[in-house]
Amino acid sequence: xxxxxxxxxxxxxxxxxxxxxxxxxxxxxxxxxxxxxxxxxxxxxxxxxxxxxxxxxxxxxxxxxxxxxxxxxxxxxxxxxxxxxxxxxxxxxxxxxxxxxxxxxxxxxxxxxxxxxxxxxxxxxxxxxxxxxxxxxxxxxxxxxxxxxxxxxxxxxx
Amino acid sequence: xxxxxxxxxxxxxxxxxxxxxxxxxxxxxxxxxxxxxxxxxxxxxxxxxxxxxxxxxxxxxxxxxxxxxxxxxxxxxxxxxxxxxxxxxxxxxxxxxxxxxxxxxxxxxxxxxxxxxxxxxxxxxxxxxxxxxxxxxxxxxxxxxxxxxxxxxxxxxx
Amino acid sequence: xxxxxxxxxxxxxxxxxxxxxxxxxxxxxxxxxxxxxxxxxxxxxxxxxxxxxxxxxxxxxxxxxxxxxxxxxxxxxxxxxxxxxxxxxxxxxxxxxxxxxxxxxxxxxxxxxxxxxxxxxxxxxxxxxxxxxxxxxxxxxxxxxxxxxxxxxxxxxx
Amino acid sequence: xxxxxxxxxxxxxxxxxxxxxxxxxxxxxxxxxxxxxxxxxxxxxxxxxxxxxxxxxxxxxxxxxxxxxxxxxxxxxxxxxxxxxxxxxxxxxxxxxxxxxxxxxxxxxxxxxxxxxxxxxxxxxxxxxxxxxxxxxxxxxxxxxxxxxxxxxxxxxx
Numbered sequence: 001x002x003x004x005x006x007x008x009x010x011x012x013x014x015x016x017x018x019x020x021x022x023x024x025x026x027x028x029x030x031x032x033x034x035x036x037x038x039x040x041x042x043x044x045x046x047x048x049x050x051x052x053x054x055x056x057x058x059x060x061x062x063x064x065x066x067x068x069x070x071x072x073x074x075x076x077x078x079x080x081x082x083x084x085x086x087x088x089x090x091x092x093x094x095x096x097x098x099x100x101x102x103x104x105x106x107x108x109x110x111x112x113x114x115x116x117x118x119x120x121x122x123x124x125x126x127x128x129x130x131x132x133x134x135x136x137x138x139x140x141x142x143x144x145x146x147x148x149x150x151x152x153x154x155x156x157x158x
Numbered sequence: 159x160x161x162x163x164x165x166x167x168x169x170x171x172x173x174x175x176x177x178x179x180x181x182x183x184x185x186x187x188x189x190x191x192x193x194x195x196x197x198x199x200x201x202x203x204x205x206x207x208x209x210x211x212x213x214x215x216x217x218x219x220x221x222x223x224x225x226x227x228x229x230x231x232x233x234x235x236x237x238x239x240x241x242x243x244x245x246x247x248x249x250x251x252x253x254x255x256x257x258x259x260x261x262x263x264x265x266x267x268x269x270x271x272x273x274x275x276x277x278x279x280x281x282x283x284x285x286x287x288x289x290x291x292x293x294x295x296x297x298x299x300x301x302x303x304x305x306x307x308x309x310x311x312x313x314x315x316x
Numbered sequence: 317x318x319x320x321x322x323x324x325x326x327x328x329x330x331x332x333x334x335x336x337x338x339x340x341x342x343x344x345x346x347x348x349x350x351x352x353x354x355x356x357x358x359x360x361x362x363x364x365x366x367x368x369x370x371x372x373x374x375x376x377x378x379x380x381x382x383x384x385x386x387x388x389x390x391x392x393x394x395x396x397x398x399x400x401x402x403x404x405x406x407x408x409x410x411x412x413x414x415x416x417x418x419x420x421x422x423x424x425x426x427x428x429x430x431x432x433x434x435x436x437x438x439x440x441x442x443x444x445x446x447x448x449x450x451x452x453x454x455x456x457x458x459x460x461x462x463x464x465x466x467x468x469x470x471x472x473x474x
Numbered sequence: 475x476x477x478x479x480x481x482x483x484x485x486x487x488x489x490x491x492x493x494x495x496x497x498x499x500x501x502x503x504x505x506x507x508x509x510x511x512x513x514x515x516x517x518x519x520x521x522x523x524x525x526x527x528x529x530x531x532x533x534x535x536x537x538x539x540x541x542x543x544x545x546x547x548x549x550x551x552x553x554x555x556x557x558x559x560x561x562x563x564x565x566x567x568x569x570x571x572x573x574x575x576x577x578x579x580x581x582x583x584x585x586x587x588x589x590x591x592x593x594x595x596x597x598x599x600x601x602x603x604x605x606x607x608x609x610x611x612x613x614x615x616x617x618x619x620x621x622x623x624x625x626x627x628x629x630x631x632x
Contacts, residue, residue, distance in 0.1 A: 036366075045510050087239050138199075197352065198358045209510045212510055397560065398559065399558070401558075
């Protein structure tokens with residue numbers, strides 16, 4: 001997250017509100033905070049955001065015509081190889097938020113998904129980050145040097 | 159994790175083994191991979207590592223004389239404000255591993271915990287990363303500019 | 317689940333299809349199986365169903381005008397005191413299902429939620445069960461002998 | 475849990491302490507409550523107990539010489555087909571407890587594991603219940619009418 005130095009964590013928690021720079025290119029996945037997402041502090045436990053980020057990726061791919069379960073059946077996987085997250089302010093039980101994601105960079109091997117989790121209405125930023133995946137050939141257990149064409153074409157649309 | 163550029167993810171999955179640079183300063187927390195940690199790919203789901211990293215932090219603090227539940231009862235919390243993880247190779251069901259952690263930098267406000275998850279015996283590296291926390295005054299909901307003395311003194315020992 | 321003896325587990329997994337007896341009284345909560353819900357066997361890990369059942373309860377209450385986070389803010393909680401589940405067949409990655417729930421019995425103290433998790437279209441039964449809650453006064457840490465009126469009235473509608 | 479009618483839930487939460495009837499036959503698996511196990515109420519979220527119960531089963535089998543990952547590699551699985559749990563009192567952050575389990579009944583097809591989660595020292599009962607598994611042939615996707623001999627022999631020892 002070195003590309004967003006303006007968001008210091010202390011500002012994120014104590015200071016003035018940050019606003020997410022949303023363009024029309026983000027895929028938006030709505031979530032609601034339920035009791036099982038929270039911890040003793042009454043806020044979302046920090047690892048839970050990764051479940052929502054995964055759901056947003058899968059649903060984004062689905063909208064592009066890629067069914068992830070079918071991709072796996074075809075012999076591919078997209079494991080996560082890197083996670084970089086910044087927590088700006090916590091979501092609380094009952095909160096509704098949007099998990100916004102887009103494919104920022106796409107080289108032959110890695111797929112970088114950028115994320116902003118914001119308030120439904122006001123674009124207040126809760127979490128920002130990047131999750132990086134690679135394509136794997138399940139049988140060989142190796143990174144594929146070229147993503148399946150159908151996936152490559154779908155991701156380029158993003 | 160810009161400080162470990164030598165570990166490219168493709169090497170991590172396909173290439174030769176990486177070995178963790180372990181010093182005697184790491185706190186070691188042993189874990190075993192059980193079915194509920196795995197996903198459809200037969201490996202540990204990427205978010206699960208954050209549960210083990212938290213457990214290692216808490217147990218490391220306990221060894222230093224800090225009971226986290228008591229710290230919370232005293233009015234403090236240590237929320238996570240940043241997570242940076244690299245996944246070098248996956249752990250599988252039945253695997254035993256060590257979650258190694260140490261406090262790398264300690265400024266007045268942030269606590270940086272470095273991590274290496276390695277094989278029990280061979281120091282093969284599975285996951286590396288850093289988790290950054292801040293101290294919070296629960297009542298005021300604000301970052302404390304100075305950690306509780308008992309915590310500050312315990313962390314310095316690390 | 318003594319009231320459903322006709323559903324033997326071996327039938328549930330090997331035998332002919334079971335069909336859920338759905339009435340118009342069930343509240344239906346749609347879910348999708350994502351990678352983080354699955355385990356090494358490629359199916360939903362058995363504890364995950366409890367997260368969906370909780371979400372269905374909360375959303376059912378919301379539709380009745382009860383915001384659970386507000387109920388907690390008012391000083392009440394509804395902890396689970398009993399869970400009885402039968403797993404008839406497993407959900408797999410990418411599956412879409414309906415979590416159907418209704419309040420079956422409501423005495424002064426306990427709230428019994430019945431559940432059937434079925435296929436979206438065909439009513440094939442995946443999981444059935446019952447989750448029992450009580451109302452708790454958060455401050456006193458005691459079971460309330462009478463649920464808050466607003467909750468009592470809402471539940472009676474079910 | 476019809477066999478334990480003496481433990482009414484209201485007693486469990488408000489009333490006098492219940493004590494687990496522990497015999498030397500229970501396998502004991504120690505656990506510690508960490509932040510990620512808790513929810514907004516400061517207690518362990520009700521579904522988390524299933525992760526500990528699974529861990530206790532796997533470690534119990536390991537002590538008997540059965541490596542569950544190897545059993546899966548041999549083509550078998552032991553999915554859960556029924557869960558019946560009663561929550562007598564909640565565990566809180568920092569608590570240490572014992573997950574006690576034993577195979578209560580063993581017919582040709584089903585394996586019934588009984589559970590009591592108690593305090594480390596005083597046998598105060600937090601959760602009791604039963605989890606029922608069947609043996610599955612992974613390739614055929616069918617229940618095995620006879621468990622693998624090595625497993626059958628190991629379970630009889632319990």
